[in-house]
Amino acid sequence: MKYFIEDIAGIVKGKLVQQTDNALIEQLLIDSRKLIFPASSLFFAMKGPRRDGHGFLPALYERGVRNFVVSEEVDTAPMPAANILQVKDVLQAMQLLAAHHRKQFSIPVIGITGSNGKTIVKEWLNQLLDDRYSIIRSPRSYNSQIGVPLSVWPMNESHELGIFEAGISQSGEMDKLQKIIQPTIGVFTNIGEAHSEGFLNGRQKVNEKLRLFTHVKALVYCKDAPEINEGVAALYQQINKGGQGAFDIFNWSTVTEATLQILTIYKEAGTTLITALYKDQTISVRIPFTDDASVENAIHCWCVLLHLGVDAKTIDKKMIQLGPVAMRLELKKGTNNCSIINDSYSADLSSFNIALDFLAQQSQHDRKTVILSDILQSGRHEKELYREVAQALAQRGIARLIGIGDKMMQHQANFRLSAIPELAFYPSVESFIHDFHHLVFRDETILLKGARVFELEQIDRLLEQKVHQTVLEIDLNALGHNLRQYQQLLQPATKLMAMVKAFSYGSGSYEIANALQFHKVDYLAVAYADEGVELRRGGINLPIMVMNADPSTFDVLVQYNLEPDLYSPGLLRAFEAFLKRQGIRQFPVHIEFETGMNRLGFSTEELESVLDVLKTDVFTVKSVFSHLAASEDAQHDAFTRQQASLFLSMIATLQEVVAYPFLRHIANTAGIARHPDLQLDMVRLGIGLYGIDSANTHKLELKEVSTLIATIAQIKHLKAGETVSYGRRGVVTHDTTVATIRIGYADGYPRNLSNGIGKMWVKGQLAPVMGTVCMDMVMIDITGIPHVQEGDEVILFGRELPVQQVAHWAQTIPYEMLTGISQRVKRVYFEE
Ligand SMILES: *Cc1c(COP(=O)(O)O)cnc(C)c1O
Numbered sequence: 001m002k003y004f005i006e007d008i009a010g011i012v013k014g015k016l017v018q019q020t021d022n023a024l025i026e027q028l029l030i031d032s033r034k035l036i037f038p039a040s041s042l043f044f045a046m047k048g049p050r051r052d053g054h055g056f057l058p059a060l061y062e063r064g065v066r067n068f069v070v071s072e073e074v075d076t077a078p079m080p081a082a083n084i085l086q087v088k089d090v091l092q093a094m095q096l097l098a099a100h101h102r103k104q105f106s107i108p109v110i111g112i113t114g115s116n117g118k119t120i121v122k123e124w125l126n127q128l129l130d131d132r133y134s135i136i137r138s139p140r141s142y143n144s145q146i147g148v149p150l151s152v153w154p155m156n157e158s159h160e161l162g163i164f165e166a167g168i169s170q171s172g173e174m175d176k177l178q179k180i181i182q183p184t185i186g187v188f189t190n191i192g193e194a195h196s197e198g199f200l201n202g203r204q205k206v207n208e209k210l211r212l213f214t215h216v217k218a219l220v221y222c223k224d225a226p227e228i229n230e231g232v233a234a235l236y237q238q239i240n241k242g243g244q245g246a247f248d249i250f251n252w253s254t255v256t257e258a259t260l261q262i263l264t265i266y267k268e269a270g271t272t273l274i275t276a277l278y279k280d281q282t283i284s285v286r287i288p289f290t291d292d293a294s295v296e297n298a299i300h301c302w303c304v305l306l307h308l309g310v311d312a313k314t315i316d317k318k319m320i321q322l323g324p325v326a327m328r329l330e331l332k333k334g335t336n337n338c339s340i341i342n343d344s345y346s347a348d349l350s351s352f353n354i355a356l357d358f359l360a361q362q363s364q365h366d367r368k369t370v371i372l373s374d375i376l377q378s379g380r381h382e383k384e385l386y387r388e389v390a391q392a393l394a395q396r397g398i399a400r401l402i403g404i405g406d407k408m409m410q411h412q413a414n415f416r417l418s419a420i421p422e423l424a425f426y427p428s429v430e431s432f433i434h435d436f437h438h439l440v441f442r443d444e445t446i447l448l449k450g451a452r453v454f455e456l457e458q459i460d461r462l463l464e465q466k467v468h469q470t471v472l473e474i475d476l477n478a479l480g481h482n483l484r485q486y487q488q489l490l491q492p493a494t495k496l497m498a499m500v501k502a503f504s505y506g507s508g509s510y511e512i513a514n515a516l517q518f519h520k521v522d523y524l525a526v527a528y529a530d531e532g533v534e535l536r537r538g539g540i541n542l543p544i545m546v547m548n549a550d551p552s553t554f555d556v557l558v559q560y561n562l563e564p565d566l567y568s569p570g571l572l573r574a575f576e577a578f579l580k581r582q583g584i585r586q587f588p589v590h591i592e593f594e595t596g597m598n599r600l601g602f603s604t605e606e607l608e609s610v611l612d613v614l615k616t617d618v619f620t621v622k623s624v625f626s627h628l629a630a631s632e633d634a635q636h637d638a639f640t641r642q643q644a645s646l647f648l649s650m651i652a653t654l655q656e657v658v659a660y661p662f663l664r665h666i667a668n669t670a671g672i673a674r675h676p677d678l679q680l681d682m683v684r685l686g687i688g689l690y691g692i693d694s695a696n697t698h699k700l701e702l703k704e705v706s707t708l709i710a711t712i713a714q715i716k717h718l719k720a721g722e723t724v725s726y727g728r729r730g731v732v733t734h735d736t737t738v739a740t741i742r743i744g745y746a747d748g749y750p751r752n753l754s755n756g757i758g759k760m761w762v763k764g765q766l767a768p769v770m771g772t773v774c775m776d777m778v779m780i781d782i783t784g785i786p787h788v789q790e791g792d793e794v795i796l797f798g799r800e801l802p803v804q805q806v807a808h809w810a811q812t813i814p815y816e817m818l819t820g821i822s823q824r825v826k827r828v829y830f831e832e
Contacts, residue, residue, distance in 0.1 A: 001101065001104055001156060001157070002024060003024070003025050003097075003101075004022045004023065004024055004025065005019070005021075005022055005023045005025060005042070005067055005083045005085065006019075006022050008025060008042065008085065008097060009085050011096060011097055011100045012069070012085070012087055012092075012093035012094075012096045012097055013087070013096070014069065014085045014086055014087035014093060015085070015086050015087075016083060016084065016085055016086075017076075017084050017085075017086045018076050018079075018082060018083065018084040019083050019084075020066070020080075020081045020082065020083055021083070023039075023040075023066060023067050023083055024040060025040060025041075025042045025067060026040040026041075027040055027041040027042070028041070028042055028044065028094060028097075028149070028150060028153055029041040029042065029043045029044065029065070030043075030044050030046055030053070030094070030146060030150075032053075032056040032059065032060055033357075033361075033518070034357050035060065035063060035065065036353075036391075036392055036395045036396070037391075037395075038060075038063055038064030038065045038066075039064060039066065041065055041067065042067045042068070042069060043056075043057075043060055043065050043067065043068050043069070044069045044090050044091070044093070044094050045057065045068060045069060045070045045071070045072075045090055046090050046091055046146070047071070047090070049484075049487070049488060050484075050487050050492070051520075053090070054070060054071075054072055054074060057070070057074055057079065058078050058079065061078065061079045061082060065082075066081060066082050066083060067082070067083045067085075068082060068083070068084050068085065069085045069086075069087060069090055069093055069094070070084060070085070070086055070087075070090065071086065071087055071088060071089060071090045073086075091145060091146065094146070094149050095145070095149050095176055095179070095180055097149070097153075098148070098149030098150075098152045098153055098180045099149075099179040099180045099182075101152060101153060101155065102152050102155065102180060102181065102182050103182070105155055105157075105159070105162075107159060107160055107161060107162060108160075108161055108162070108184050108185060108308075109161070109162035109163075109164065109181060109182060109183050109184050109185070110122075110125060110161070110162065110163045110164070110183060110184075110185045110186075110187060110304065111164055111165075111166060111178075111181045111182075111183025111185070111186050111187070111212050111213070111216070112163070112164070112165045112166070112186075112187040112189065113165065113166045113167065113168075113174070113186075113187075113188060113189070113209045113212050114187075114188050114189025114190045114191065114209065115189070115190055115191050115192030116189060116190055116192055116293065117189040117190060117293060117296065117297045117300070118141065118143060118165040118166075118167065118189055119140065119141040119143075119165060119325065119327060120293075120294075120297045120325050120327075121165075121187060121189055121297050121300050121301060122137055122138060122163050122164070122165050123137075123325040123346075124297060124298070124301045124322055124325070125163050125301055125304060126163060127318075127321075127322060127323060128301055128305060128315075128318050128319070128322070129161065129305070129308075130376075132310075133160040133161035134158050134159050134160045134161070135159065135160070135161045135162070135163060136154060136155050136156075136159040136161075136162050136163075137151070137162065137163040137164065138151035138163070138164045138165050139151060139348075139350035139351045139353075139354055140327075140351065140354060140832065141165065141167070141327070141832060142165075143164075143165040143166050143167035144167060145173060145176060145177070148164065148166060148177050148180050148181060149180055151164055151350075152164065152180055152181065154349075154350065162181075164181045164183070166178075166181060166212050168208065168209065171204070171208050173208075174208055174209060174210075174211035174212050175211050177212060178211055178212050178213075178214060178215070181212070182215065183212060183213065183215075183216055184215075184216055184217050184218075185216060185217065185218050185219075185220070185304065185307065185308075186212060186213035186216040186218070186219040186220065186221075186247075187219075187220045187221070187300055187303075187304060188209065188210070188213070188219065188220070188221040188222075188228055188232070189296070189297070189300060190222065190225065190228075190296065191205060191206055191209075191225055191227055191228055202227045203227055203230075203231065206227045206228055206231040207231055207234070207235075210231050210232065210235050213235065213247070214235070214239065216247050217247055217248060218247055218248040218249075218250055218307055219232065219247050219248070219249060219250065220250045220251070220252075220300060220303040220304055220307065221251050221252075222251065222252055222253065222296070222299070222300075223251040223252065223253040223256065223258050224253050224254060224255060229251075232249070232251075236249070248307075250303050250304075250306070250307050251303075252276070252299055252300075252302075252303055259278070259303070260276050260277075260278050260299070260302065260303055260306065261276055261277040261278075262274060262275075262276045262299065263275045263276055263277060263282070265295060267290045267787070270288065270289075270290060271286050271287065271288050271289075271290070271320070272286065272287050272289060272290050272294075272295055272298075273285075273286045274286070274287070274295065274298070274299065274302075276302075278306060278312070281312075283312040283316075284316065285298070285302055285315060285316045285319040285320075286316065286319060286320050287319050287320065287322055288320060288321075288322060289322070290787065298319065298322065301319075302315060302319070323345070323452050324345070325345065326343060326344075326345035326346075327832055328830040328831055328832045329341055329343055329354075329355060329358045329830060329831045329832075330342055330343075330828055330829065330830045331358075331362070331511065331828070331829040331830070331831075332464065332826070332827075332828045332829070333826065333827075334441070334446065334463045334464055335441070335463060335464070336441055336442040336443070337442065337443050338365075338441050338442065338443065338444055338445070338446055338463065339362060339364055339365065339444075339445045339446070340445075340446050340448065340460065340463050340464060341355065341358060341359055341362075341445070341446070341447045341448065342448045342456075342457070342460045343355045343447065343448060343449045344373075344448050344449065344450045344452070344454070344455070344456035344457050344459075344460065345452055346451060346452065347372070347373055347374070347375050347376055347449060347450050347451040347454075348375065348376070349375065349385070349388065349389070352372075352375065352389065352392070352449055353392060355447055355449050356370075356392060356393070356396050356447070358447075358831060359396070359398075359445060359447045360396050360397075361514065361515075361518050362445045362514060363510075363514050363517070363538065363539030363540065364445065364510050364511070364514065364538040364539050365443050365444045365445045365539075366539070367399045367400075367443065367444035367445070368396070368397070368398050368399055368400075368444060368445050368446075368447070369398070369399060369400040369401075369402065369441070369444050369445070369446045369447070370393060370398050370400070370401050370402070370446075370447045370449065371402045371404065371432075371446065371447065371448050371449070371450070371456065371459060372389070372401065372402070372403055372404065372408065372447075372449050372450060373403075373404045373405045373408070373449070373450030373451055373454040373456060374404075374405030374406065374407035374408055374450075374451065374454070375389060375407070375451075376451045376453075382407065382411065383411065383414070386407070386408075386411035386414045386415075387414045389414075390414045390415045390417070390418040390420070391418065393415075393418065393420055394418040394419040394420050398420055399420075399421055399422060399444070400420070400421070400422035400423070400424075400444075401415060401420050401422070401423050401424075402423075402424045402425075402426070402432070402439075403415065403423070403424070403425040403426070404425075404426050404427075404428065404429060404432055404450065404454060404456070405427070405428070405450075405454065406427060408425055409425050409426075409427055412425055424439075429454055429455060429456065429458055429459060432459065433458065433459070433462065436462055441463060446463060448460055448463075469710070469711045469742055470708070470709065470710040470711070470742050470743050470747060470825050470826070471708075471709050471825065471826045471827070471828050472506070472507070472706055472707070472708050472709075472821055472825050472826070472827050472828070473706070473707045473708075473709060473798070473827075473828050473829075473830065474507045474508055474511070474512070474705060474706055474827055474828065474829045474830070475703065475704070475705050475706075475707070475830060475831075476515045476829055476830065476831040477703075477831055477832050478691060478703035478704060478705045479512065479515055479516075479689060479690070479705050480515065480519055481702075481703050482688060482689050482690070482691055482700075482702050482703060482705065483496075483498075483516070483519055483521070483685070483689055485688075485700045485701060485702060486669070486672055486673075486683075486685050486688050486689075486700070489672055489673065489676065489699075489700075490672070490679060490683065491679060493681075494679045494680075494681065494682065494683060495522040495523065495663060495665075495681060495682035495683075496521050496522055496523070496682065496683055496685055497521070497522060497523035497524065497525050497545065497665065497682055497683070497684045497685070498513075498516045498521045498523070498524055498525070498685055498686075498689060499524075499525050499668075499684055499685065499686035499689075500512055500513050500516070500524050500525065500526055500531075500535070501525060501526045501527035501528075501531065501547065501686075502527060502531075502819045503531075503819070503823075504690075505686065505687060505689075505690045505815065505818045505819055506706065506818040506819040506820070506821050507690060507705060507706050507818065507827065508827045508829065509531065509534050509535060509538065510534060510535055510537075510538025510539065510540060511538075511827070511829050513535045513538065513540045513542070514538065514539070514540065515829075516542075516689075517540055517541070517542050521542070522542075522543075522682065523542065523543050523544070523545060523682065524540070524542050524543070524544045524545070525544070525545040525546075525547060525684065526544060526545070526546055526547070527546075527547050527548050528546065528547075528548050528553075529546050529549060529553035529556050529557055529560075529562060530553075530556075531546075532544045532546050532557075532560060532562040533556060533560050533562070536560040536561070536562070543563060543588070543622070544561075544562050544563060545562075545563050545564075545565060545590050545622075545623075546562045546563065546564050546565060547565045547592075547600070548565070548600075549562075549564035549565060549566075549571065549575075550571075551571075551574050551575075551578070554574075554575060554578045558579075558582065558584065558587070563588045563589060563590060563622060564589055564590070565589075565590045565591075565592050565600070565625075566589050566590065566591055566592070566619075567591075567592040567600040567601050567602065568600070568601075568602065568606065569602070569606050569609055569610050572610050572613060573610070573613065575587075575589070575619075576613050576618050576619075579618050579619075580618065584618075585617050585618060586617055586618070586619065586620045587618065587619055587620065588619075588620050588622045589619045589620070589621060589622065590621070590622055590623045590624070590625060591614075591621055591623075591624045591625075591654070592624075592625055592626065592627075593607070593624065593625070593626040593646075593647055593650045593651075594626070595626040595627075595642075595643040595644075595646045595647050595650075595666075596629050596639065596642065596643045596646070597626075597627045597628070597629040597643075598629075599627065600627075601626060601627075602650075604646075604650060604653070607650060607653060607654065608653070611653075611654075611656075611657045614654065614657055614658055615657040615658075620660075621654075621658050621660075621662045622662060622663065623662050623663035623664065623665060623681075623682065624651055624654060624662055624663070624664055624665075625664070625665045625666060625684070626643065626646075626647045626666050627666070627668070628640055628643055628644075628666060628667065628668060628670075628671050628675075628678075629643070631667065631668060631670040631671035631674060631675060631695070632670035632674065632694050632695040632696070634674075640671075640675065640678075643666070644666060644675075644678055647664075647666055648664075651664055663680075663681040663682045664680040664681050664682070665680055665681060665682040665683060665684060666678055666680060667679060667680070667683045667684065668683075668684050668685070668686055668694075669685055669686050669687050669688035669689075669692075669693075669694050669695070670694045670695035671683065672685065672688070673688070673693065673694075673695040673697045673699060673700065674695045674697065687814065687815060688700075688702065689705070690705045690706065690814075690818060691703050691704045691705045691706075691803075692803070692804060692814045694814075704798045704799055704802060704803065706797075706798055706803065706818060706821075707795060707797070707798025707799045708743075708795070708796040708797050708798055708821060708825070709793050709794065709795055709796070709798075710741045710742045710743040710793070710794050710796060711741070711742050711791055711792065711793055711794065712739045712740065712741060712742075712788070712789070712790050712791060712792050712793075712794060713740045713741070713742050713777065713790065714739070714740045714790060715737060715738070715739050715740075715782070715788065715789075715790055716737070716738045716739075716740075717735070717736075717737055717738075718732045718735070718736045718737075718738055719732065719735060720732055720733055720734050720735065723771070724738060724770045724771035724779050725754075725770065725771025725772045725773075725774060725779055726771070726772050726774065727771075727772060728771075729754065729755055729771045729772050730755065730770035730771025730772075730779065735783070736770075736781055736783050737781070737782050737783045737784075737785075737788075738770055738779050738780070738781060738782065739762070739767070739779065739780050739782045739788065739794075740777055740778075740779050741760065741777065741778050741779070741780060741794055742776070742777060743776070743777070743778060743796065743825075744773060744774045744775045744776040744777050744778055745773050745774070745775055746775045746776055746822060746824070747776070747821065747822045747824065747825050748817075748820040748821040748822045748825070749773060749778060749796060750773070750810040750812065750817075750820070751772065751773045752810055752811060753769055753773055753778075753806075753809060753810050754769055754771065754772040754773045755769065755770075755771065755772065756768040756769060756770070757769065757809050757810075758773075758806065758809050758810065759780075759801075759809070760780050760794045760795065760796055760801070761794065761795035761796075761800045761801045762780070762782055762785055762788060762792070762794050762795075763785055763786070763787060763788055763792070765785050766801075767780040767781055767782045767785060767794075768780060768781050769781075780794070797817070803817055803818060
């Protein structure tokens with residue numbers, strides 16, 4: 001299937017407003033940062049709330065892109081050799097193209113929707129069926145209005161089965177996804193909370209999701225959720241107007257008769273045995289998981305396999321081999337100052353490209369290594385496949401490739417022809433490990449990418465920095481989400497300074513700054529020069545303001561191009577003298593005004609005294625700011641307004657001597673949410689980025705960024721009268737099960753959470769702290785919580801247990817809680 005730009009113009013009903021040739025299009029591009037193949041890419045200039053793809057055209061043209069889909073008139077002068085296709089709606093054009101492409105194939109396609117479990121069911125079906133069919137599936141959880149077209153686009157003649165997931169957030173969206181996926185077999189996983197995701201009620205949400213199945217031949221779902229069961233019945237009626245039947249129903253139930261009637265679910269030794277009645281026969285499967293969500297997901301897969309005619313015995317054999325699904329890409333610290341991305345769960349071209357993108361976004365080390373197993377993608381011409389892999393690696397500037405597996409060995413020549421400077425190949429992980437001590441891994445970012453069968457996690461264990469098992473997980477998607485939430489409150493021209501002081505409120509330094517740089521914030525701010533230096537060393541090139549500069553750090557500021565906050569006449573004159581001695585002029589600085597916080601900043605009189613210096617060209621004043629003392633509190637709104645008006649009048653004084661423009665800013669997180677009129681030229685976003693609505697406005701849907709997780713070291717069964725921890729303060733009044741958790745006050749778990757005040761999230765329930773919190777450990781009462789084992793994870797705050805709640809128990813604020821987590825707790829970053 002080949003598409004030339006003229007074909008595409010016809011398919012999307014657009015107009016080629018400029019045409020140079022009839023180019024062959026192979027890749028669809030929506031994010032200019034993800035460009036790999038300029039000549040054959042078609043760029044769709046999408047419009048988001050803050051970013052407009054049209055603005056990227058000239059830069060992409062520079063980089064060799066020649067084909068563009070636009071919805072606005074563009075200046076073609078700087079792009080004389082481009083093909084420009086104008087349409088009404090760029091997203092819709094991409095969807096039309098994908099739907100047209102899908103129509104060219106008459107293979108079975110499984111379409112999956114529901115509130116939870118879509119990605120797991122999709123990945124498991126792939127694991128269960130990939131030896132029978134050549135499968136194309138959505139990479140990761142690409143299930144949106146943009147993700148679905150991109151997932152379907154690579155479909156080609158070699159594929160025998162498609163598996164795609166569809167997710168929606170508004171009504172009307174599913175009809176579009178139905179046209180692109182055109183599923184022949186539907187799977188409805190489940191329905192979560194009724195009033196969520198922008199729907200009025202549960203029934204409306206079910207009906208909307210069911211729109212994916214208007215043309216299926218068979219539908220798999222669980223009968224036990226009444227809303228789904230009724231919704232399916234209604235859809236069936238609707239389609240079955242002529243009385244020929246609408247689609248085959250394949251449902252399951254744990255309580256009543258169904259196509260697959262579940263009889264027992266029995267958990268033992270880390271596995272679950274599920275037996276069921278199917279066509280009057282008792283059949284069973286065993287899966288290597290015991291949690292309820294996995295059981296539900298597995299039953300859905302079971303139904304699909306039975307529907308496809310796979311025999312019960314074979315299914316049982318395959319189910320026990322189901323493996324965990326990596327829902328996300330993780331970045332963690334390795335030995336010798338390396339960073340490691342472990343994505344050793346699957347190896348197909350699209351997930352490989354996503355992992356490479358994630359690697360390319362990391363700026364902390366210049367040097368990048370990829371350890372890659374054979375790509376297991378049936379149906380592709382192998383030579384072509386490995387040529388494409390080599391090209392993608394070379395385009396990304398990968399310094400070293402370590403290939404593992406027979407196929408990698410066999411296709412070495414492709415890599416040797418490419419521009420990858422260092423290459424090594426091993427037939428197996430064992431042979432690599434054997435050679436490991438000869439290899440050097442230092443100051444680099446390493447991507448581990450491979451199919452599960454290769455067990456690259458053995459390599460991960462060799463490279464990983466070993467520290468104690470308590471981790472602070474940082475959700476980089478949530479960070480981006482929170483940023484967008486606040487951006488929505490800003491005027492389009494308002495700039496944003498992200499506060500990354502104190503290790504980005506405890507969640508990391510260059511890792512967070514790197515993500516923010518990727519999301520194109522305008523400025524970063526740190527408290528001390530050292531923090532700025534660490535960011536510069538980590539490859540951050542955004543402008544950085546240092547709030548607490550002092551004369552001992554002047555040389556560092558200049559060396560690393562860090563911009564100090566000059567807040568007093570003394571500091572200003574000292575820096576002036578320093579710059580003059582060095583012969584430096586127009587150094588970027590920020591000026592802070594005191595308006596009522598009474599922390600740092602010039603008073604009106606002090607400002608008058610330094611106007612003579614500011615008049616000269618030793619400094620370039622980049623911005624002038626002040627800090628609000630109580631922006632979150634309505635009680636003090638009059639005071640806030642007073643601060644703002646004093647600020648503006650001081651600015652007027654400054655403008656009399658500084659004629660050039662500079663940025664004015666005063667609003668922090670709560671200021672953004674509560675005082676839209678104080679946005680001025682820039683805002684300073686802090687705690688809100690990390691998921692906390694400090695103003696309690698409930699206007700925003702924020703996501704927890706940091707989750708603190710520890711593990712259970714030991715479980716004890718105690719009798720009434722025994723005591724727990726120092727001072728014997730935890731008194732056992734009845735038979736009690738106690739778990740010892742690997743965290744203590746030295747990690748930043750506050751000691752005043754002792755004796756039942758603090759609680760932790762264990763297997764879906766809250767378990768109170770027993771006795772006093774120790775330095776490195778704490779005991780909790782897990783009596784009555786089923787299936788808890790030594791080694792299990794416990795959540796101290798974050799997902800499931802908001803940090804605001806835990807901070808409240810500890811009689812402190814989330815700021816202190818988050819920044820107090822000790823640096824010995826390992827940070828793990830992930831992105832879905
Ligand atoms: C920390 C800080 C902020 C951010 O405050 P949040 O309440 O976290 O948004 C803004 N400005 C200055 C000067 C700060 O010190």
